[in-house]
Ligand SMILES: Nc1ncnc2c1ncn2[C@@H]1O[C@H](COP(=O)(O)OP(=O)(O)OP(=O)(O)O)[C@@H](O)[C@H]1O
């Protein structure tokens with residue numbers, strides 16, 4: 274049977290309940306996937322030896338185009354299908370510099386001569402890095418056209434970079450013949466992270482490489498949640514399912530204050546290196562919060578009790594204060610907390626902070642009218658609100674042979690195309 278000439282891949286955003294930043298130092302974080310907020314990538318076969326990337330969500334009006342022959346093969350470790358040895362190359366300054374040059378050349382060769390900013394350049398570098406690393410020259414595809422669509426806010430703390438990285442890793446592993454579409458339709462559940470040959474683990478490993486290009490020193494939690502989905506606990510690269518908080522409802526408020534995870538993580542690192550005697554105990558205290566939350570959810574509380582559990586709720590405030598002391602807070606986040614507190618709701622920043630999104634736990638005993646009022650209040654000052662639960666599918670894949678590029682681009686609800694498959 275011939276392989277599809279088009280694939281559609283999707284991956285979810287994520288929300289961190291407890292433990293961001295501390296997780297970079299090996300501490301435990303609790304997080305979940307955001308099934309309704311996803312990135313979708315459409316891969317279409319080419320036969321002219323070119324790679325085309327379309328990044329409309331990052332504000333690029335015209336495609337970027339490169340001949341495959343321009344890729345920096347000598348600087349990445351290519352893969353042999355025979356012995357199945359996928360070796361990631363070290364992501365160093367030299368590699369990043371040559372990727373950047375190739376991205377800018379691809380843009381310069383474009384007759385539209387558009388400006389390309391740092392965010393667009395990094396996103397394109399990720400694509401070229403993955404293609405060069407994974408190409409084994411046995412594919413029937415002689416190039417690909419890639420279109421990205423997403424309903425995730427970019428750079429707001431909800432893991433947009435990880436969803437993008439996971440989609441690209443999945444699609445390119447498929448296109449370049451390393452994995453095939455899974456058979457499962459609707460199955461959601463466990464995964465075996467220790468099985469190194471599993472397609473999901475392969476995807477997660479390559480998405481982690483992509484995240485290193487975007488973030489510098491990521492913990493790996495964002496790409497793991499986008500890959501495997503669910504509600505999880507994550508520490509030192511190892512993930513466990515923690516399904517007990519999947520029915521909790523949250524309000525996510527995007528303050529729309531632009532920030533950059535790479536810079537925020539680097540700033541915490543500088544503080545850590547300068548004042549370890551202050552920062553290390555803060556990280557330990559954050560670990561204590563994640564552990565306490567796990568203890569509460571493992572102690573047999575029903576979801577309802579968890580929702581009303583004062584101790585669990587106070588952990589949200591404690592975690593927020595500790596993050597503020599790592600200097601990743603922002604006045605816009607305090608404003609959301611202040612408005613939520615008027616209705617006795619508790620909030621914390623989520624993701625890297627410095628603006629971005631705020632997470633508010635919606636307790637069952639808070640009337641819907643109050644929630645509406647909070648949302649109105651927040652939107653009236655320019656913030657954006659989403660009500661959400663955590664959990665749901667990680668990577669989803671669709672044989673898109675019968676879907677045209679136009680249908681993909683004009684679809685209001687890409688999730689509704691039928692036939693999505695999942696690995697877990
Ligand atoms: N839809 C998209 N199309 C192309 N690139 C994207 C897209 N979404 C994210 N990216 C890439 O990810 C970068 C944003 O990453 P950043 O880590 O700052 O935000 P985030 O992942 O949303 O937040 P956090 O890491 O705190 O969860 C963008 O600059 C771009 O390189």
Ligand SMILES: C[C@@](O)(CCO)CC(=O)[O-]
Pocket residue numbers: 289292293294295296297430432488490491492493494495534538624625
């Ligand atoms: C701030 C951080 O902890 C979460 C970003 O979503 C960074 C990381 O874990 O890589």
